[in-house]
Amino acid sequence: MDKKIFIEPLFKNNPVSVLVLGICSALAVTVKLEPALVMALSVTIVLGFSEVIISLIRNTIPNRIRIIVQLVVVAMLVILVDQILKAFAYEVSKQLSVFVGLIITNCIIMGRIEAFALGNKPLPAFVDGIANGLGYGIILVVVAFFRELFGSGTLLGYQIVPATWYIKNGGFYENNGLFILPPMALILVGVFIWVQRSIQKELIEKQ
Amino acid sequence: MQDLVSLFVKSIFVDNMVFAYFLGMCSYLAVSKNIKTAVGLGLAVIFVLGVTLPANYLLNKYILSPGALVWLNPDYASVDLSFLSFIIFIAVIASIVQIVEMVVEKFTPGLYSSLGIFLPLIAVNCAILGGSLFMQERGYETLAEATVFGLGSGLGWFLAIVALAAIREKISYSNVPAPLRGLGITFIVVGLMGIAFMSFMGIKL
Secondary structure, three states: OOHHHHHHOOOOOOOOOOOOHHHHHHHHHOOHHHHHHHHHHHHHHHHHHHHHHHHHHOOOOOOOHHHHHHHHHHHHHHHHHHHHHHHHHHHHHHHHHHHHHHHHOOHHHHHHHHHHHHOOHHHHHHHHHHHHHHHHHHHHHHHHHHHHHHOOOOEOOOOOOOOOHHHHHHHEEEEHHHHHHHHHHHHHHHHHHHHHHHHOOEEEEEE | HHHHHHHHHHHHHHHHHHHHHHHHEEEEEEOOHHHHHHHHHHHHHHHHHHHHHHHHHHHHHHHHHHHHHOOHHHHHHHHOOOOHHHHHHHHHHHHHHHHHHHHHHHHHHHHHHHOOOOOHHHHOHHHHHHHHHHHHOOOOOHHHHHHHHHHHHHHHHHHHHHHHHHHHHHOOOOOHHHHOOOHHHHHHHHHHHHHHHHHHHHOOO
């Protein structure tokens, strides 16, 4: 099997920063690292399995109603993930609130099913799903890392910035509240795209 | 009445779908290159949100929420179907979008040709499903509240996409650093617009 299917979505053909898919949830769940990791894992699982299922039944779906069939398959998997999260990770599932449900309309899923699963065998489709989920996860983790580190001074809930640095303890440091607010996620993704395109010159858009 | 007005203003500015929750981002970034198409998509979103939210509200109230089936038979008070809400909501949205598309095509061909390609796209716009899920999570109590919330969030999305399209039309004349051109600068512009919209946050209505 072609190794490219797995390697390319991770950075070179990343679903978020290159294909512009799945932005909504990538931005909303990245205030802290923990929900970002859970979200990335959920999307990877849903994406992998929905691509396998669609790929298995791809020759029997009538073309006209394929969107609804795809939505039903994805919605079923998302309900499973949501119930599992509610049972075993209730706190995180509260933090993610509606965004678990919104995996259904996450454009990465519909985009990859349309672009890949409908035309390929189950195994490559599964690999493509997992790789795109991981590529999405990389962006989430990078954004959440900076937002949690600068916004709260912690990582995964552990204090990273020494407590004695803070002004209230007689130091010089203060958390940057702007990083916790929603707009900073957009600016961080913008900077990520800037860095990526400085490395991969062929992605630069023509004026 | 006053509650409805404040809910309307709140859902346009304070809880703006784009700047506070990042919903509908994919089509927001993809279709905001010029004002005309942005207006078309924005109108379609207002319309679909205004129709699907009341529909999903009724489904949620009389079928899905815990104990909602009492009107059928008092014995069903312990039935909780809320785990089905994702699949029901998305089915309602997909079918309403389909119906709206057919009705618009039949009665107003002019509007259809200008909205044409956007209507099917809206079924997978997360602002629409997000609206229904927020309605369920926040527990709006009357049909009027749900409808007003739908129209208000649609209008907020419309304002956001038209404003971004206007800025992008201007920015195409500027000399942006090459790697930042196109997508990169758009993200940063949306971020700055979000900071501007945060000035509404302190307002209590």
